[in-house]
Amino acid sequence: MAYTVLSVSGPKPKVFNTPRGPVTETYRYITVEDPEKKRTLIRIVDKRFSKLLPEAKLRSGDIINIDGLKTMGTLPDGIFFARNPTGIVVVGHIKEKCTKRYLLSQIKFYDWGVILRDEHSKAVVPASKWNSVTKLETGYILNRFKDRLSDNEKETSYVQLTGGFNVHFGWRGEYQKWLYADRNSDLTIEAFNLLPLTRVVAESQEIARMKLFTKMVRATLESRFVVNDEDIEKARKESGIDLSFLAAKEMVLDLLWKEGYDESYFTHLKRAAESIYYSEDGFVFVLRNGKIVLEEPEYGKATYVFQGPLNEVVSRLEAIRQSEHVSKPGSWKEKLLTWKKRYPDDFSFFIDRVIHGDYASWLKELEERIREVR
Numbered sequence: 001m002a003y004t005v006l007s008v009s010g011p012k013p014k015v016f017n018t019p020r021g022p023v024t025e026t027y028r029y030i031t032v033e034d035p036e037k038k039r040t041l042i043r044i045v046d047k048r049f050s051k052l053l054p055e056a057k058l059r060s061g062d063i064i065n066i067d068g069l070k071t072m073g074t075l076p077d078g079i080f081f082a083r084n085p086t087g088i089v090v091v092g093h094i095k096e097k098c099t100k101r102y103l104l105s106q107i108k109f110y111d112w113g114v115i116l117r118d119e120h121s122k123a124v125v126p127a128s129k130w131n132s133v134t135k136l137e138t139g140y141i142l143n144r145f146k147d148r149l150s151d152n153e154k155e156t157s158y159v160q161l162t163g164g165f166n167v168h169f170g171w172r173g174e175y176q177k178w179l180y181a182d183r184n185s186d187l188t189i190e191a192f193n194l195l196p197l198t199r200v201v202a203e204s205q206e207i208a209r210m211k212l213f214t215k216m217v218r219a220t221l222e223s224r225f226v227v228n229d230e231d232i233e234k235a236r237k238e239s240g241i242d243l244s245f246l247a248a249k250e251m252v253l254d255l256l257w258k259e260g261y262d263e264s265y266f267t268h269l270k271r272a273a274e275s276i277y278y279s280e281d282g283f284v285f286v287l288r289n290g291k292i293v294l295e296e297p298e299y300g301k302a303t304y305v306f307q308g309p310l311n312e313v314v315s316r317l318e319a320i321r322q323s324e325h326v327s328k329p330g331s332w333k334e335k336l337l338t339w340k341k342r343y344p345d346d347f348s349f350f351i352d353r354v355i356h357g358d359y360a361s362w363l364k365e366l367e368e369r370i371r372e373v374r
Contacts, residue, residue: 003032004094005062006039006169010361011046032064040071040080052088056302060169063092094167096179099190104197106155109142110257113183114299116159120177123161123187133189136198140254141210145200153196164188183259188318206242213239217252225318226277226284227252252278264359265297281321286310291370298356304333305351305369313349
């Protein structure tokens with residue numbers, strides 16, 4: 001029998017009182033629904049969960065086959081309870097073909113493509129498809145021009161997409177559908193009206209200056225791990241862009257924001273930070289308690305927590321990233337835990353990492369790591 005995944009929790013500790021004292025075990029909880037709409041809450045020991053799904057990222061909307069599922073009883077809300085199945089195999093994902101219309105205010109432009117989002121859906125269109133159909137070359141610069149349009153022009157500008165969306169579920173008193181289409185989906189741009197934005201871009205003389213600003217920021221990142229405030233201010237003045245310093249920092253954020261990034265992780269750290277630095281490998285936050293965090297805000301990635309002076313931590317990370325032992329871009333972060341165990345004295349500046357999964361679990365574990373002093 002195939003089941004639909006409605007939710008997947010992060011690791012959750014549970015304390016048991018035993019004759020020898022309290023014992024803590026960590027579990028994952030999966031809520032599934034069968035073809036007859038009967039729901040089951042499955043509790044799995046976290047270590048077993050990792051063995052059952054060593055590579056797959058189980059997400060709501062996945063269709064799975066489950067071996068050895070034995071119901072242990074019924075919860076007060078009528079949901080069946082089961083634990084520790086012997087096998088889980090992801091066999092597919094729920095898809096829904098539909099047509100969605102997004103207003104210009106719901107569109108965010110990046111150099112690599114476009115994100116269109118409303119309350120119940122999100123779609124990603126790669127730059128190649130967008131540029132060829134709309135004839136309006138995408139880029140984070142367009143977000144600035146978009147703000148110059150009148151309210152009426154914004155409300156009459158739109159893009160209409162048709163194709164298959166992946167279905168996910170979110171809890172708001174009941175499971176509600178949320179649609180997502182990534183850059184590899186079969187979306188087609190059926191209709192659009194972007195004439196007001198096209199006109200503003202054509203009349204502007206700022207494109208060249210903004211491209212020079214982008215080039216200067218990229219050049220800095222090729223030679224250093226992070227871009228700091230001084231770098232941004234220098235690029236702002238020398239390029240001649242007509243933006244305040246804060247607006248220029250927002251442009252750098254847009255420039256480095258990637259397709260799979262999740263604003264919830266980023267926003268929490270931004271609120272807790274005294275300062276932010278920008279990198280191709282994520283964002284470096286200096287927190288109010290002095291801890292330093294390297295954040296790549298994407299589901300399945302991780303938050304890395306460090307201690308020590310900022311300059312020293314950044315220098316160490318830059319050296320590690322450029323190490324000949326790193327096989328591919330970005331892989332150096334995954335090796336930090338291994339290197340810390342192997343060379344504890346050399347990596348004492350690295351505290352730990354927190355994997356992005358369930359937001360509440362991530363937040364709780366992150367706060368514990370930030371409080372640690374080693």
